[in-house]
Amino acid sequence: MAVARGGGPALEARGIRKDYGGLVAVAGVSLAVSAGEILGIAGPNGAGKTTLFDVITGHTKATGGEVLLAGRTITDAPVHTRTRLGLARTFQQPTVARSLTVEENMVLAVAFGRPGRPARHRRQAAAEYLDLIGMAGQARASSDLLGVFDRKRLMLGTALATGASVILLDEPFGGLSPAEIDQTIGLIARVRDRGIAVVCIEHVMRALTSIADRVLVMHHGSVFFEGTPGQMLADEQVIEVYLGSRHRKAPGG
Numbered sequence: 001m002a003v004a005r006g007g008g009p010a011l012e013a014r015g016i017r018k019d020y021g022g023l024v025a026v027a028g029v030s031l032a033v034s035a036g037e038i039l040g041i042a043g044p045n046g047a048g049k050t051t052l053f054d055v056i057t058g059h060t061k062a063t064g065g066e067v068l069l070a071g072r073t074i075t076d077a078p079v080h081t082r083t084r085l086g087l088a089r090t091f092q093q094p095t096v097a098r099s100l101t102v103e104e105n106m107v108l109a110v111a112f113g114r115p116g117r118p119a120r121h122r123r124q125a126a127a128e129y130l131d132l133i134g135m136a137g138q139a140r141a142s143s144d145l146l147g148v149f150d151r152k153r154l155m156l157g158t159a160l161a162t163g164a165s166v167i168l169l170d171e172p173f174g175g176l177s178p179a180e181i182d183q184t185i186g187l188i189a190r191v192r193d194r195g196i197a198v199v200c201i202e203h204v205m206r207a208l209t210s211i212a213d214r215v216l217v218m219h220h221g222s223v224f225f226e227g228t229p230g231q232m233l234a235d236e237q238v239i240e241v242y243l244g245s246r247h248r249k250a251p252g253g
């Protein structure tokens with residue numbers, strides 16, 4: 001497995017804590033992911049998964065803990081600095097610049113991403129990422145008119161177009177049809193194959209278990225299970241706290 005320069009993980013979080021007043025949203029979570037690896041994060045609603053991403057990406061300030069990107073401490077760096085160092089994310093609600101075309105969204109992401117890519121190459125770089133996400137044919141389309149799947153693909157594309165070496169995906173499969181889920185599984189596998197480190201929060205277990213190398217399950221702000229997807233599906237505590245309730249049939253169903 002490829003690793004970041006210096007041999008350590010591409011991304012490491014140590015003892016992350018986030019308090020909102022009296023509420024402990026994240027209660028001391030550690031994780032590490034290497035280049036070319038997919039780490040899955042599962043767990044019930046309100047477990048603290050998105051808040052963990054918010055701290056790692058700098059969208060909210062940690063109450064405690066440390067974040068390292070390729071061994072370099074970024075705990076207090078602003079969001080745009082983290083982006084330029086190779087850290088990108090997507091959001092639970094697909095967000096794209098709706099007043100721009102699909103291609104313009106991508107060019108903008110290239111411009112705001114890692115430095116060292118000359119302006120004259122931006123359109124070319126944008127075109128390559130559009131191809132990767134399967135939207136080359138929609139380059140001129142208005143982003144305002146896109147459906148959920150295309151907005152999600154475009155958001156992933158813009159995250160990649162920053163030149164990210166580590167990408168955090170917050171529920172990339174939510175709201176998609178089975179066929180769209182399959183396409184997204186293929187897309188994330190291609191991202192992984194480019195040597196990018198991927199951390200993926202997901203409730204769609206079929207998708208998470210098919211792409212993740214390892215999985216963390218969070219509950220009440222803490223990690224209470226860590227292992228392979230196969231081990232997770234067989235774990236009695238995970239079934240009781242999380243999987244059981246998700247798979248339980250409605251009364252009379």
Ligand SMILES: Nc1ncnc2c1ncn2[C@@H]1O[C@H](COP(=O)(O)OP(=O)(O)OP(=O)(O)O)[C@@H](O)[C@H]1O
Nearest residue numbers: 020023025043044045046047048049050051052092
């Ligand atoms: N900005 C905020 N201010 C106050 N409380 C917050 C804030 N953001 C999140 N929380 C609380 O922190 C806890 C964790 O929320 P979070 O969104 O991280 O959960 P999650 O695991 O991503 O859930 P879901 O699966 O529903 O997306 C919840 O109790 C939530 O209400």
Ligand SMILES: [Mg+2]
Nearest residue numbers: 049050051092
């Ligand atoms: Mg969330």
